[in-house]
Amino acid sequence: MPFSGQVLGIEGTAWNLSAALFNDHLCALESDPYRPPTGGIHPREAAQHHASVAASVIGKVLDEADDLQGIAFSQGPGLGPCLRTVATAARALAVARNLPLIGVNHCVAHVEIGRFTTGCEDPIVLYASGANTQVIGYLNNRYRIFGETLDIGIGNALDKFARSKNLPHPGGPLIEKFAVKGSYIDLPYTVKGMDLAFSGLVSAAKESRDSLEDVCFSLQETAFAMCVEVTERALAQTGKDEVLLVGGVGANRRLQQMLRTMCEDRGASFYVPENTFLGDNGAMIAYTGRLMLSHGDPLPLSDSTVNPNFRSDEVTVTWRSGERESRTTGPTNQGAEAVVTLNGHEATKCRSSKRYRMPGLDHRLLTERTRAEAKLIVQARSGGVSTPVIRDITRDTIVMEEIRGQQLKEVLTRENLTLTGEAIGRLHTAGIVHGDLTTSNLIIRDQECVLIDFGLAHATHEIENRGVDLHVLFQTLQSTTSEAAPLRAAFIKGYTATFDGAAEVIEREEEIIHRGRYL
Missing domain, CATH: 1.10.510.10 (Transferase(Phosphotransferase) domain 1)
Structure with a gap:
């Protein structure tokens, strides 16, 4: 029998405390993000913020509930203090209402809400967020990581540069704005097979004496080209013919344009969710939690410990039946390069x-x-x-x-x-x-x-x-x-x-x- 009923999802891995209600569609979504007065995200301060607003945010969503069947929460990866705050709230609700608890992998949730909202089936996923930069694809009941950052996530890289120029958090949107008036200058480009690294690029950008507009433009162009290159390598490696962009950095229009161009040249389809579902949000936790619960994946309280380093390839995907038959993208003699x-x-x-x-x-x-x-x-x-x-x-x-x-x-x-x-x-x-x-x-x-x-x-x-x-x-x-x-x-x-x-x-x-x- 098809699963019916609503699942509450609570997201709080880093900056955003968000809750949502899902049945076969989004019923309610509320968010209250942490905004640091200066600098980047401070984990303990973010956790304190989450604790102070959790009752209000979750309460507004629960007001819309009429058939609640489960409580889902972001179990990791993320900032430890923030994860623990959200897990505590989820456990309390599950016990109080005698409902099953579902621990959701934050990265997998980004992928699943992206697939749901765009209609793509079996994509290569570029997951670009503050702390994560990964190229992901589905194989044999798991989301496999084809490549990833070897140091910091692309969003954190952009924020580090922004802070060095006294730009407020988050830095990505302001860098995108300055980049519109910039011109290209050479900056370090670090791709290692299917992996990439941003630290050298950020250091060079911070030390550059060129105009802020030129450095922002070149920082974007270089970092995004690295991401698109490793995504194209995964397409060439697997023969898949869809690309999905998820994560907060995915809202950048230039990154979207570059991926779309690459896909056009390889004969692949490009998908990106609307901005509501790109950044961290409760909807992705509620939707993925509902998928998991409908396939018998509740979490015992004894196993609900958070995991700040919870990798997407550690999750057994029970809710997908198999891969879509893919065709080889691009000419048969054309690799990624x-x-x-x-x-x-x-x-x-x-x-x-x-x-x-x-x-x-x-x-x-x-x-x-x-x-x-x-x-x-x-x-x-x-x-x-x-x-x-x-x-x-x-x-x-x-x-x-x-x-x-x-x-x-x-x-x-x-x-x-x-x-x-x-x-x-x-x-x-x-x-x-x-x-x-x-x-x-x-x-x-x-x-x-x-x-x-x-x-x-x-x-x-x-x-x-x-x-x-x-x-x-x-x-x-x-x-x-x-x-x-x-x-x-x-x-x-x-x-x-x-x-x-x-x-x-x-x-x-x-x-x-x-x-x-x-x-």
């Missing part, structure tokens, strides 16, 4: 200009990545790594040996992952990190693993960069197969066999996994 043309025994890789990027940034990336790729392919071969042989190079084109074999994603076996581990071990021994270790860039040929696409590679002996290299691959496995654990173990076996520093790098990769995003 380049078009490869095969001619006899040669492969010509031509980097494509991206309409979503500013011409100056686009030209710089094409030139830098083409030159670096050719140089590092040669260095890797000298270190005993199997790579294509370079024939010729121009500003945006490399002519090289055609590698005939199967992409690792097509032959995910333990034996092949061990071969891959051996190859990456030799690469790291040579002082090179690949930077884009997805299963599309590893070719299995004649009992060896051949590395291609060195566009994000760089020379380094730093443990952190090596750890990120492994993290990109392991994250790709986690997001594309249910056999990630044994395949990871097989890779480590090969990696340890050819690289003396393997243990330290593996330990660092595990540390990267557990780093919280609410810093």
Whole structure:
């Protein structure tokens, strides 16, 4: 029998205390955000604000309830003091009214309310908010994280810059306003495979002596281009044909425009909810809580402890029956970054200009990545790594040996992952990190693993960069197969066999996994 009745949802992970009521539509929504007098969000002050307004906000929503069947709350991720305040209120209501309690993952709730309000089915999701920047897709009953920020969320990055210029919180809307009158200047661009980082970009923007308008414009252009690039990589990796933008930063019109342009060029559909459902709101908790309750997911009080680092890929998704059959987006020979043309025994890789990027940034990336790729392919071969042989190079084109074999994603076996581990071990021994270790860039040929696409590679002996290299691959496995654990173990076996520093790098990769995003 279809579930009927209303669910109350309470959101309070960070700045906004919000409550909503959902049955098969939104019945009521009330919010009272915390507005710091200066600086950014202070967790304890935000929690005190939530506690002071909770009765009023929740009470107004409950006034509209006539068939209340459950109480849902944001269990994490978020700021600990804020989460505990909301959880306490939810538990009290559930006990007082003898109703089931539902603990909702905040990130998953953003995705689900986005799917509900836009009508998209099985998208690649760019989740861009204050504390989170993730590229997410559904596979095997979980929302897998294809890539994410390695340091701070994009919203926090924009706010940090805004505070350095004495702009009030939140900084994003004001940066967007100043950017309208700005021009492009070069700023650091940090994409590492499917992951990205904003700290270096923010530091350079804060130190720039250019006009505020120019720095705001360039900060937006650079940060958003990084987000769109990793989203496009996920589209190319999975063959999905929908993109959904969620999170508070998603309200930025320039980010929406860039994603829409990328989707047009790849033949994908772009979706973004109305602003009411983009930022943190009670509706997303109530709606997702109702989905969970209708599929038998109530939460015992003993398990209702909050989790500030609750990841979306930890949630078993019981309310979705499966993936929509996807088609490959874009031409079959087009990856996220380049078009490869095969001619006899040669492969010509031509980097494509991206309409979503500013011409100056686009030209710089094409030139830098083409030159670096050719140089590092040669260095890797000298270190005993199997790579294509370079024939010729121009500003945006490399002519090289055609590698005939199967992409690792097509032959995910333990034996092949061990071969891959051996190859990456030799690469790291040579002082090179690949930077884009997805299963599309590893070719299995004649009992060896051949590395291609060195566009994000760089020379380094730093443990952190090596750890990120492994993290990109392991994250790709986690997001594309249910056999990630044994395949990871097989890779480590090969990696340890050819690289003396393997243990330290593996330990660092595990540390990267557990780093919280609410810093």
